[in-house]
Amino acid sequence: MTGALPTAASLYERVRRVIPPVEWSGFVDDIEAILALKRERNAVILAHNYQTPEIFHCVADIIGDSLALARKAVTVDAEVIVLAGVHFMAETAKLLNPGKTVLIPDLDAGCSLAEAITAQDVRLMRQRYPGVPIVTYVNTSAAVKAESDICCTSGNARTVVESLGAARVIMLPDEYLAQNVAAETQVEIIAWQGHCEVHERFTPADIRELRDAHPGIIVLAHPECPPEVVQEADFSGSTAAMSEYVGRETPARVVLMTECSMSDNVAVAHPDVEFVRPCNLCPHMKRITLANIRAALEENRHEVRIEPGIASRARLAVERMLSV
Secondary structure (H helix, E strand, O other): OOOOOHHHHHHHHHOOOOOOOHHHHHOOHHHHHHHHHHHOOEEEEEEEEEOOHHOOOOOEEEOHHHHHHHHOOOOOOOOEEEEOOOHHHHHHHHHHHHOEEEOOOOOOOOOOOOOHHHHHHHHHHHOOOOOEEEEEEOOHHHHHHHHHEEEEEEOOOHHHHHHOOOOOEEEEEEEEHHHHOOOOOOOOEEEOOEEEOOOOOOOHHHHHHHHHHOOEEEEEOOOOHHHHHHOOOOEEOOOOHHHHHHHOOOOOEEEEEHHHHHHHHOOOOOOEEEOOOOOOOOHHHHHOHHHHHHHHHOOOOOOOOOOHHHHHHHHHHHHHHHHH
């Protein structure tokens, strides 16, 4: 690293349009402490796009969607990784960095999709559909990944499905993602009935109301949304794809049909774009705070451990995805 080390004061310039001064004053002590702790412990913080701006823009070292975090986790040159996201993401980081200490600031930062399916469910699907390859969304536990052939994210799902060269695949556990991918490919997809508690709440009526209230607005939808929402939107893609769309097209006014903090984080880089924000909150993502990131670094809280037999098989499914 070259140049002056960041301070809370210098970092505020990045986020002053989305964090009022009265809120920022409550963050300063934790930010200064986290910056110092990262240097002391040779630690890096990986933050998902749904993290709040004071985490995403001020203490994170690596940011992105699930695919980006998985790819970049392999290259981490640090002894400690703190995952500012949900538990399955921390497990993925551990799978790809078995010799490093991986911490999750809150053990209860879960995911409705990860809770929608078990390893036993996957084994039963194999029995029901012998010989059909299983593609598992990264929003699952390591135990579920271990029963799968390959993983995918919302950003590469179609590519992964088509890479298998099979006429038929099982895609778990997000039913809507599977249906949205099925609409784009000739591959027959057998879906599970899991849903994201954030994205399943969006409706076509929401989009029509937005268009009535904000003429000319561009609507971007995450593929975890119901298919009828994706069909009503102007564009559908992963959080990375949505961010790239805003940067490429610079719409005058846009709405992101996804988790709340995404708009704040993208808005930081695009001051000329108006973001309309009727978003849904992920209670699990919001369990991660500056305070518990600081505690994780101070107290080595909470270290992610995966049983070796599960880890080896789950790692293979993730690595197969990354090689596509």
